[in-house]
Amino acid sequence: MLLLTSCALAVTLARLGATASTFAGSTSTFQFPQPMPLSLRPILSSQTLNRSALQDQLQVAGDEAGSIATAPAVAKVEQAFPLVQPNTSDNKESSFNVIDHWGNLSPFKSVASFGLPNASAVIPAGYTLQQVQLLHRHGARYPTSGSGPADFATELHAAAQGVGFNATGPLEFLNIWTYKLGAEILTPFGREQLFNLGVGFRVKYGQLLKGFSDLPVWRTTSEERMVDSAYVAAIGQNLNITDAGLACISQQAFSVFRAILPDYHQLIEIEADGFNSTLAPYEICPNANNNISSFGSVQSQKWIQLYLAPAQERLSPFIEGFNLTIADIYNMQTLCPYETVALGYSVFCDLFTEEEWKGFEYSLDLAFWYSNGPGNPATSALGRGWVEELVSRLTQERITSFGSSVNETIVSNDVTFPLNQPIFVDASHDTVITAIITAMNFTSIAANGPLPTDHIPDNQTYIVTQLAPFGSNLVGQVLSKDGSTNPTHIRWILNDGVVPLTGINGCAEDPNGLCDLPTFIAGMKQRIQEIDFDFDCFANYTIPDPDTITDGQFPQ
Numbered sequence: 152m153l154l155l156t157s158c159a160l161a162v163t164l165a166r167l168g169a170t171a172s173t174f175a176g177s178t179s180t181f182q183f184p185q186p187m188p189l190s191l192r193p194i195l196s197s198q199t200l201n202r203s204a205l206q207d208q209l210q211v212a213g214d215e216a217g218s219i220a221t222a223p224a225v226a227k228v229e230q231a232f233p234l235v236q237p238n239t240s241d242n243k244e245s246s247f248n249v250i251d252h253w254g255n256l257s258p259f260k261s262v263a264s265f266g267l268p269n270a271s272a273v274i275p276a277g278y279t280l281q282q283v284q285l286l287h288r289h290g291a292r293y294p295t296s297g298s299g300p301a302d303f304a305t306e307l308h309a310a311a312q313g314v315g316f317n318a319t320g321p322l323e324f325l326n327i328w329t330y331k332l333g334a335e336i337l338t339p340f341g342r343e344q345l346f347n348l349g350v351g352f353r354v355k356y357g358q359l360l361k362g363f364s365d366l367p368v369w370r371t372t373s374e375e376r377m378v379d380s381a382y383v384a385a386i387g388q389n390l391n392i393t394d395a396g397l398a399c400i401s402q403q404a405f406s407v408f409r410a411i412l413p414d415y416h417q418l419i420e421i422e423a424d425g426f427n428s429t430l431a432p433y434e435i436c437p438n439a440n441n442n443i444s445s446f447g448s449v450q451s452q453k454w455i456q457l458y459l460a461p462a463q464e465r466l467s468p469f470i471e472g473f474n475l476t477i478a479d480i481y482n483m484q485t486l487c488p489y490e491t492v493a494l495g496y497s498v499f500c501d502l503f504t505e506e507e508w509k510g511f512e513y514s515l516d517l518a519f520w521y522s523n524g525p526g527n528p529a530t531s532a533l534g535r536g537w538v539e540e541l542v543s544r545l546t547q548e549r550i551t552s553f554g555s556s557v558n559e560t561i562v563s564n565d566v567t568f569p570l571n572q573p574i575f576v577d578a579s580h581d582t583v584i585t586a587i588i589t590a591m592n593f594t595s596i597a598a599n600g601p602l603p604t605d606h607i608p609d610n611q612t613y614i615v616t617q618l619a620p621f622g623s624n625l626v627g628q629v630l631s632k633d634g635s636t637n638p639t640h641i642r643w644i645l646n647d648g649v650v651p652l653t654g655i656n657g658c659a660e661d662p663n664g665l666c667d668l669p670t671f672i673a674g675m676k677q678r679i680q681e682i683d684f685d686f687d688c689f690a691n692y693t694i695p696d697p698d699t700i701t702d703g704q705f706p707q
């Protein structure tokens with residue numbers, strides 16, 4: 152830090168015409184090695200890579216980057232290469248990008264702001280970064296098993312095998328269309344997303360790696376897409392880089408890579424029915440797996456019936472021998488994001504108007520609000536376990552009482568749950584991220600209150616595209632006010648947008664989203680107390696009046 156400050160000073164002086172400082176151009180950060188002769192040996196790609204055959208080249212790692220503190224601005228994620236931007240059927244505004252309206256099926260792009268227009272993720276002047284918490288989702292995946300798009304394909308195929316159908320006009324492609332999607336695992340684009348997330352994280356926060364005295368322990372869960380996401384993100388961070396290119400494209404090379412990654416430990420928590428894991432808390436919460444948790448689709452269905460009625464009327468004349476139901480139309484619309492993130496482009500996208508894409512996005516906002524967000528009585532309970540772990544990490548005190556999804560075996564020792572890391576990385580799911588931000592009382596995101604099912608409100612703030620897209624990431628920056636060696640403040644950055652913390656008792660309004668660390672911790676402890684895990688997850692209740700619930704808890 153001291154060196155960087157002096158460098159900035161040196162630049163200022165140089166502009167004023169002063170002479171360069173004595174250290175300008177110095178290479179003293181590293182032992183500058185003697186150049187060695189480069190020996191080139193052919194390596195057949197079919198052979199296992201022999202690393203020692205690569206050793207006698209000049210190899211110099213540079214210093215760690217830390218652009219979150221050294222750059223004046225943060226690089227934004229604005230593209231989703233190599234996805235092709237589709238059109239809408241009405242082609243109204245060229246500025247309208249269909250890809251930005253897919254809710255949790257959208258690829259992550261930087262959010263400008265969550266109500267703090269002047270805040271940036273760059274460390275505010277006068278503060279020093281001490282620690283960072285990263286909670287991220289997996290990258291783009293194929294549909295989960297048994298979801299709508301495959302049902303549509305099955306029905307269409309049955310019709311083709313039976314009486315047959317004739318599609319014309321915009322639907323003509325259905326005559327020869329086939330279903331090409333897999334299930335559950337990451338798509339190639341999804342791997343790229345997590346690789347890029349890792350690269351971005353290392354460039355922004357790499358300086359903190361210098362503070363590790365042991366190898367980092369980072370966590371994910373046991374689903375294949377979760378393990379793959381965690382590893383690809385690590386590869387993106389240049390942690391044992393040599394095989395990274397291979398790892399991103401070849402499953403086989405990837406599994407080789409898994410075995411040799413020595414720069415950090417990956418903890419893989421079991422994600423399965425009945426197992427405690429704060430990264431998959433629904434596995435021990437019955438009300439996250441019954442008709443209480445499916446309330447979101449009940450609410451979403453009401454809206455879907457309305458906004459897709461014109462599409463049903465418009466498209467039905469173009470297919471004979473197959474009755475297009477609203478459910479079919481919604482599945483066709485859902486095929487657009489899934490085909491795009493898997494195949495790079497989808498002809499289904501162009502079937503729908505701009506209005507209908509806004510409707511689609513809102514259907515996912517409704518689904519999340521009422522199933523995994525502020526409008527579901529079991530949501531805060533699901534997020535509570537991770538908040539308990541967060542408090543443990545921030546206070547350096549171990550959890551001693553167990554009454555949520557926290558896994559006592561995991562959190563009770565330094566091997567699986569070290570408390571003193573400068574960087575914490577946890578990989579999880581969209582619905583867990585939305586549960587955690589509800590449990591943390593990020594109330595500005597829920598400020599517009601319960602979502603209506605018959606129209607999109609003008610002041611809609613609960614936008615899942617911004618909260619939990621593929622590759623989404625929640626970053627907690629633990630900071631010290633200059634002069635202090637201990638952390639004094641914290642703030643939270645969701646998908647690059649700084650989140651106001653004013654919903655948390657005691658956190659004052661702050662243009663940079665900062666809250667005093669002790670106040671924040673006290674607020675989180677209060678949230679842990681006020682969330683009744685046993686009742687909200689286990690009690691047999693019916694969903695209360697949806698207008699009465701905005702904090703993800705059963706009303707007291």
Ligand SMILES: *[C@@H]1O[C@H](CO)[C@@H](O)[C@H](O)[C@H]1NC(C)=O
Pocket residue numbers: 201202203204
């Ligand atoms: C790997 O290469 C080194 C140096 O060329 C050689 O000494 C060693 O025997 C090789 N190991 C294997 C397993 O081929």
Ligand SMILES: *[C@@H]1O[C@H](CO)[C@@H](O)[C@H](O)[C@H]1NC(C)=O
Pocket residue numbers: 235236237238242
């Ligand atoms: C979208 O429409 C524009 C103008 O009609 C056209 O130039 C462009 O090729 C279309 N893009 C796709 C992906 O179909």
Ligand SMILES: *[C@@H]1O[C@H](CO)[C@@H](O)[C@H](O)[C@H]1NC(C)=O
Pocket residue numbers: 267268269662
């Ligand atoms: C943002 O900055 C502008 C210009 O300095 C100022 O006018 C505005 O009030 C600020 N907005 C907020 C919400 O702080």
Ligand SMILES: *[C@@H]1O[C@H](CO)[C@@H](O)[C@H](O)[C@H]1NC(C)=O
Pocket residue numbers: 314315316317471472
């Ligand atoms: C499809 O079109 C052909 C030729 O026009 C016609 O013979 C057939 O009955 C149609 N099939 C259906 C299912 O509409």
Ligand SMILES: *[C@@H]1O[C@H](CO)[C@@H](O)[C@H](O)[C@H]1NC(C)=O
Pocket residue numbers: 202390391392411413414
């Ligand atoms: C990568 O892993 C290999 C094998 O364990 C190790 O020898 C090498 O030093 C590691 N590379 C880096 C950059 O840490």
Ligand SMILES: *[C@@H]1O[C@H](CO)[C@@H](O)[C@H](O)[C@H]1NC(C)=O
Pocket residue numbers: 419420421425426427428558559560561
């Ligand atoms: C805690 O987690 C470990 C590792 O995932 C698992 O083996 C153990 O069964 C879990 N304990 C409970 C009570 O779920």
Ligand SMILES: *[C@@H]1O[C@H](CO)[C@@H](O)[C@H](O)[C@H]1NC(C)=O
Pocket residue numbers: 472473474
């Ligand atoms: C479509 O619906 C109409 C009217 O509801 C019905 O008569 C017809 O048999 C249905 N066609 C198919 C292919 O299901």
Ligand SMILES: *[C@@H]1O[C@H](CO)[C@@H](O)[C@H](O)[C@H]1NC(C)=O
Pocket residue numbers: 427435553554555556557558559560
């Ligand atoms: C697992 O979670 C339950 C709460 O659902 C808790 O009572 C139990 O102590 C936890 N077990 C472990 C080993 O963490």
Ligand SMILES: *[C@@H]1O[C@H](CO)[C@@H](O)[C@H](O)[C@H]1NC(C)=O
Pocket residue numbers: 598599600608609610
């Ligand atoms: C949003 O609009 C609704 C009416 O459409 C109103 O009841 C509510 O108070 C508004 N919320 C905010 C935060 O402005």
Ligand SMILES: *[C@@H]1O[C@H](CO)[C@@H](O)[C@H](O)[C@H]1NC(C)=O
Pocket residue numbers: 592594654655656674675677678701702
């Ligand atoms: C969380 O927000 C609610 C308002 O939605 C408020 O009543 C409660 O006191 C807050 N809890 C904490 C700990 O900040």
Ligand SMILES: *[C@@H]1O[C@H](CO)[C@@H](O)[C@H](O)[C@H]1NC(C)=O
Pocket residue numbers: 691692
């Ligand atoms: C929940 O309560 C209702 C009525 O109070 C009852 O019919 C139902 O069987 C109960 N369900 C469970 C899982 O206990």
Ligand SMILES: *[C@@H]1O[C@H](CO)[C@@H](O)[C@H](O)[C@H]1NC(C)=O
Pocket residue numbers: 442443446692693694
């Ligand atoms: C869930 O189903 C049970 C029985 O099937 C019923 O008693 C209960 O009211 C339902 N709950 C909700 C939230 O719809």
